[in-house]
């Protein structure tokens with residue numbers, strides 16, 4: 001995969017002003033973004049979030065998942081930490097795309113869980129690709145990350161692509177009555193590491 005730096009600008013947010021760095025994945029044509037806070041270049045591990053696009057959760061206030069809450073919490077923690085990076089990857093719906101995710105949600109409305117819905121549509125449970133992460137981090141001069149995630153498979157996948165993950169930092173926010181079952185399936189079928197006491201109730 002070839003990932004090319006395109007442009008950067010300031011991005012003021014409620015948690016402070018980040019630098020937004022835009023990349024183009026020349027193979028897929030996808031446009032990925034890194035939000036950088038403070039000084040990140042160097043040898044020490046950088047607080048990081050690798051966030052996969054979820055239009056419904058990140059932008060449309062959906063309570064079906066925990067994505068939007070994780071996005072906000074990650075930006076807040078990075079700003080409180082004084083430095084860090086969030087990679088916003090354009091792989092909606094664990095890589096199946098927005099319209100297929102709506103199809104999957106429809107099947108979930110009828111009783112399927114998040115994994116069964118994907119399988120009924122002919123997709124694997126998780127089709128994401130993390131190959132763009134190393135070139136994006138290298139461009140920013142980041143050598144190691146402290147990764148905010150509950151997903152050990154994400155840690156493994158990143159390491160397979162050569163990203164040095166110094167530590168996994170739990171990121172458990174956003175549980176509510178609409179996504180309890182979804183989070184339980186992620187724990188049971190997708191191997192996510194979550195413990196009740198880490199959650200903060202949103203509703």
Ligand SMILES: Nc1nc2c(ncn2[C@@H]2O[C@H](COP(=O)(O)OP(=O)(O)OP(=O)(O)O)[C@@H](O)[C@H]2O)c(=O)[nH]1
Pocket residue numbers: 051052053054055065066067070091092093094095096101104105114118148149150151154171186192
């Ligand atoms: N196919 C599908 N994708 C979903 C569904 N719910 C959320 N997503 C997508 O899942 C991705 C987020 O992945 P998650 O499994 O929630 O979490 P993760 O990134 O693996 O792990 P964390 O780092 O702990 O958040 C986003 O791309 C969402 O659009 C669903 O029911 N079906």
Ligand SMILES: [Zn+2]
Pocket residue numbers: 054056057058065066067068
């Ligand atoms: Zn989501």
